[in-house]
Amino acid sequence: MKFETKVIHGGTQEDPYTGAITTPIYQTSTYHQQTLGGHAKYEYTRGENPTRFALESVMAAIENGTDGFAFSSGMAAIHATMSLLKAGDHIVMANDVYGGTFRLVNRILTDLGITFTAVDTADSVALQEAIKPTTKMVYLESPSNPLMHVTDIAEAARIAHDAGAIAVVDNTFASPYNQNPLDLGADVVIHSGTKYLGGHADVLSGFVIVKDAELAARIKFIQMSIGAVLSPQDSYLVQRSIKTLSLRVQRHNENAMALAEFLNNHPKVGKVYFPGLPGTPDYEIARRQMRGFGGMMSIELQPGLDVKQFVENLDVFLLAESLGGVESLIEVPAIMTHASIPRDIRLANGIKDEFVRISVGIENIDDLIADMTKGLDAL
Template structure:
């Protein structure tokens, strides 16, 4: 069955008693045992709940994994994954990294003796140079946020297997509709499901998908023990959002591609970062491992003085953090999403005071470009 149909039918045949097309919210925290020593498969909500189970089965199916796990946020999902590692373990992590992940690694996990090296995962020689006997895994963001760097998942996962390392891929920006890292060799896939999977800026969630039964059992133990699980109401909202993922991703992609082309020709824009552009460094790799492109793009303006008035004058597009929703949002990474990244790392990769990130929504493209044009015009007039 094609992915569009699988998405639309999430949970539609799972409720056997009533035949409800939308799987219901089971709000109960406890479940009655038929008798001593028997269980319905549900005992306590932290371990499993009916609504969450349907969601977890759906994401495992969509990503081609063995088991899925729904967490209370993307950061909770990361923490659950990182809990596999012990004092003295070392991780290789994408250089252009979400600031929250960097904060978790450097300010929390470092307390427990887990270390990380930040590397351009596009370069196998750099991975090899930083690998140590203590290295246990590699965490890849592809595309990265905000500079849209592309990593060859097949190539890196093969290298990881040669050295007995876990390959973890953050698939938030493309979703399983456009990219399925497990099919490319990854062991673990993670999503900030608040973004494209939820799609409506109304639910906080994280998802993990695991390949392999032994690793799945370990993750089930950690998921239950840590307890950062997704509640039934949020599980329902996430499934509702996922039903329209195919439609939304197509519109996000088409809007972002048109805006990238517009920005690429604008005299106030120096550089546009978007994988669909033929000049983008990772363009060919992206086309080889993904069936489409994200709705996120970043661009660098010619003068830092333009930033404040652009953010003040956008109207249809909201100046707000987050991404992946139906509404378009613009973010200033240097002081928002990447504020926790040290200045020297931000400067090395190009997250500077002239960079803006745009999450294109599903509005009409003419209205989005008109909003950008009027904001640019007013910003330029104020900076003269």
């Protein structure tokens, strides 16, 4: 089945009990068990829920995994994955991950005795050098957030596996339409479903997808034990959105490509970070491992231009955190999404104070370019 068909028919989307083509919202916390100790298929919604199961199965299908797990947010999915680790284990992590991921590792996991090294995972020599005998996980985002660095996922997975570690990829920025890390050798794929999968800026969710039975059993146990599962209502909303994922991401890809070219030629823009612009190593790797370049980019204005005035001047691009929705958003990572990373570490990792991150929506491209022209001309 091709991707565009899988988002609609993949997994178990039809309700097995009634034949309803839209999975009903099974709004129940518990289930009537016919026999005592009989191990019914459905016992309690934290462990089992048909609406969540339907969504989890389509997520496994579109990420080419065997098992998918739905959580109440992207961070809950990341926490569940990190819960595979124990005291004494070491993580090699990309140095420009989402600020909340950095905070979880830096402020919570380190207190539990888990250590980490942050490196540019796009640099395979640096990645190899960061590996220790205790390394159990290589964790990366590609494209990364907000530098849009592209890591060669197959190479990173090879380095992880040679060290006896697992390779985990947060695939939120690409979306499963543009990239399937499990096919490239990753062991675990993570999504903040709050972004492209939900797609309408109205629901939080997170996903873990694996292709290995032992990992699947461990994640299932963690999901049920920690309990940050996605509710039946939200499972329904995300599954509904996934049916249009391919159409939406096609338009995100087209609009972002056109906007990146426009900004790249604008005299008031200093630099555009977008993997679809030729002439960078990111572009060459992205062309090999992605089907489209995605809807995310970052820019730097020319030195001395006022970032605050620029982002506040726009009308169509809304000043807001998050990404991947139908509406175009703009934000300043140093003050918003990445404020939880200490400034010295943030700067050392190349995330400058004046960086602007853009989530290109699916509006008409002429309106997006007109809005940017207005915002830049006013500076």
